[in-house]
Amino acid sequence: MTLYASWVHGNTLTVESPENLARVGHFGWGVDMETISFKETWIHIPLPTPVIVADRRTNLLRVFLLFSSDGGRIKNVHVYDGSSIIQEFNDLFLEGEHLGALNIQNTFNLAHPHTVVWGVGISFFYAGGGGFEGGHGGHLIVGAAGGDFFHLNSIPESDHITGIDHILSGG
Numbered sequence: 001m002t003l004y005a006s007w008v009h010g011n012t013l014t015v016e017s018p019e020n021l022a023r024v025g026h027f028g029w030g031v032d033m034e035t036i037s038f039k040e041t042w043i044h045i046p047l048p049t050p051v052i053v054a055d056r057r058t059n060l061l062r063v064f065l066l067f068s069s070d071g072g073r074i075k076n077v078h079v080y081d082g083s084s085i086i087q088e089f090n091d092l093f094l095e096g097e098h099l100g101a102l103n104i105q106n107t108f109n110l111a112h113p114h115t116v117v118w119g120v121g122i123s124f125f126y127a128g129g130g131g132f133e134g135g136h137g138g139h140l141i142v143g144a145a146g147g148d149f150f151h152l153n154s155i156p157e158s159d160h161i162t163g164i165d166h167i168l169s170g171g
Helices: 164-168
Strands: 002-009 021-027 030-036 040-046 059-081 084-089 094-098 107-115 120-128 136-151
Touching: 021 136, 030 120, 040 136, 084 107, 120 136
Parallel strands: none
Antiparallel strands: 002 136, 021 030, 030 136, 040 120, 059 084, 059 094, 059 107, 059 120, 059 136
């Protein structure tokens, strides 16, 4: 088995409801944003996805989200392949500083490896708190997001991907 890691900088994220933010800034070290008190939003990050490596489709094992949250929390993390959901991690209460190292708060292991077809995206739901001076809610920094992929080194020749026709036929 050959393992691949693919990461993207936090500056690539997209905020679904920017009207719920008091401030967003893009910096060399990531994205720094604050929600308006008691406002929430989905945030989306596309991962560079090695769909086919050495004539074989890759499999996704886990995704990572390097973040720091103060006064708010991440409630949900959803992982997609194109428009199809791979796995949902719900009823979370993720807060604190998780920018500098991988840990249980920023690592999301899939229940089963997923064979990638299109491209992987991470969507997460951020809920800002309230009561901060000036009406600002949660403070969130996103430094990077990534994923671990693998493919088998030796598979039967009949299982190799031989061209675009095979891919388009659903193979």
